[in-house]
Amino acid sequence: xxxxxxxxxxxxxxxxxxxxxxxxxxxxxxxxxxxxxxxxxxxxxxxxxxxxxxxxxxxxxxxxxxxxxxxxxxxxxxxxxxxxxxxxxxxxxxxxxxxxxxxxxxxxxxxxxxxxxxxxxxxxxxxxxxxxxxxxxxxxxxxxxxxxxxxxxxxxxxxxxxxxxxxxxxxxxxxxxxxxxxxxxxxxxxxxxxxxxxxxxxxxxxxxxxxxxxxxxxxxxxxxxxxxxxxxxxxxxxxxxxxxxxxxx
Numbered sequence: 351x352x353x354x355x356x357x358x359x360x361x362x363x364x365x366x367x368x369x370x371x372x373x374x375x376x377x378x379x380x381x382x383x384x385x386x387x388x389x390x391x392x393x394x395x396x397x398x399x400x401x402x403x404x405x406x407x408x409x410x411x412x413x414x415x416x417x418x419x420x421x422x423x424x425x426x427x428x429x430x431x432x433x434x435x436x437x438x439x440x441x442x443x444x445x446x447x448x449x450x451x452x453x454x455x456x457x458x459x460x461x462x463x464x465x466x467x468x469x470x471x472x473x474x475x476x477x478x479x480x481x482x483x484x485x486x487x488x489x490x491x492x493x494x495x496x497x498x499x500x501x502x503x504x505x506x507x508x509x510x511x512x513x514x515x516x517x518x519x520x521x522x523x524x525x526x527x528x529x530x531x532x533x534x535x536x537x538x539x540x541x542x543x544x545x546x547x548x549x550x551x552x553x554x555x556x557x558x559x560x561x562x563x564x565x566x567x568x569x570x571x572x573x574x575x576x577x578x579x580x581x582x583x584x585x586x587x588x589x590x591x592x593x594x595x596x597x598x599x
Contacts, residue, residue, distance in 0.1 A: 354401040356383045357390040357416065358431065359409045360452075367403060367431075367454055374456070375463065387411040391419045399426050401466065403450075406432040414482050424473045429462055437488060437542060444532065444540050445481045476500060489543050494520065494530035503528070505543050509559045509571055513552035521573065523559070544594070549587045553577050557594045563587070 354371070358364040364383055371378050378401070382393040386409045394402060394416070404413045413430065430449040432438055442449040448462050480493035480500035492508075493500045503520065512519040513534035520528040520537075530537070538546070538554050545557050549569060559572040567584025569577040579587045 352378045352401060353397065353399045354378050354380050354403065355390075355393055355397055355399040356380060356403045357385070357394075357408070357413070358383070358403065358405045359385040359407070360405075361385075363405075363431070363452055363454070367459075370454065370456055370459055374460070378463075385409055387415045387419070390416045394420060394426075395423075402426055402428050404428050404430055406430060406434065406438060414485075417478060417482075422475055424475060424478075426473060427466060427471055428473050429466070438485060440539050441481060441484050444536055445477055445484075447477075447481065484540070492537070492540055494528070494532065494537075496528055496530055501528070505541060505546070505556070506558070508546075508556050509573055510553055510555040510575070510577070511537050512554075521575070523572075525573070545598075547587070547590055547594075549577060549579050549583070551580075557591055560591060563591055 356364055356367060358367065364385070368380060371380060381397040381399055384390040384393050390404075390408070404416065406413050408416075417424065427448065430442055430447055431452055431454065432449065433452040439449070439451065448466065450458055450462060477500060480502070483491065483502060484493050489505070491502045491504050493502045503522065507523045509521045509523055511534060512521065514529070516533045518530050518532055518534045518537050520530060522528065534552065534554060538548060541554075546554055547557055548554050555569065555571065555577065561570045561572050563569050567579035567581070567587060569579065569587070571577065
């Protein structure tokens with residue numbers, strides 16, 4: 351029997367999730383529910399569940415406060431639930447967390463639980479810390495996996511990102527060329543900063559570090575790397591860079 355706890359501040363959402371679990375998952379026993387940070391910490395410590403369904407936004411705080419109070423004692427798996435179809439969702443997807451968008455759909459619940467039953471993983475505390483930092487420092491840093499470690503990189507230090515198959519090289523202002531296991535699309539989705547622009551299918555540049563763009567669409571970065579735009583996109587790239595220069599503070 352798999353034991354679970356539900357932390358959810360919307361009564362209707364909690365009742366609906368309870369009904370879905372009761373309907374289709376007789377092997378999951380919900381031990382307790384909570385709707386605020388303090389109660390959540392208490393019931394998780396008391397019941398030591400296998401799974402915690404955890405809402406991102408609670409009545410008196412966030413799930414981060416719950417997890418921070420639990421510290422390193424998190425031998426369970428977490429399935430985040432959120433009603434925000436925004437940056438948090440992209441960040442959770444980037445870090446490969448289990449998550450459900452609200453209102454929870456039965457087919458999505460099945461998909462997530464099937465993955466859990468197949469892997470039976472425990473919550474990764476290091477990954478959580480990187481995720482939390484990513485959310486709280488939105489538009490300032492990106493945490494990337496390099497040699498199995500989550501490394502925070504300030505966006506202001508990135509000159510450009512370069513696709514390499516399903517991986518990405520990140521070129522930094524201090525001369526580093528860091529290889530991360532995430533593809534360029536994932537990196538682009540997570541960077542919400544107007545200075546970054548996809549000038550080529552394999553290049554995402556920080557326009558702060560463009561030294562010049564020729565009429566032929568050749569971009570010279572501050573580290574003297576030259577990036578060639580496609581014939582079709584060069585005008586748009588040039589116009590976008592000029593607009594960025596005009597509107598930056």
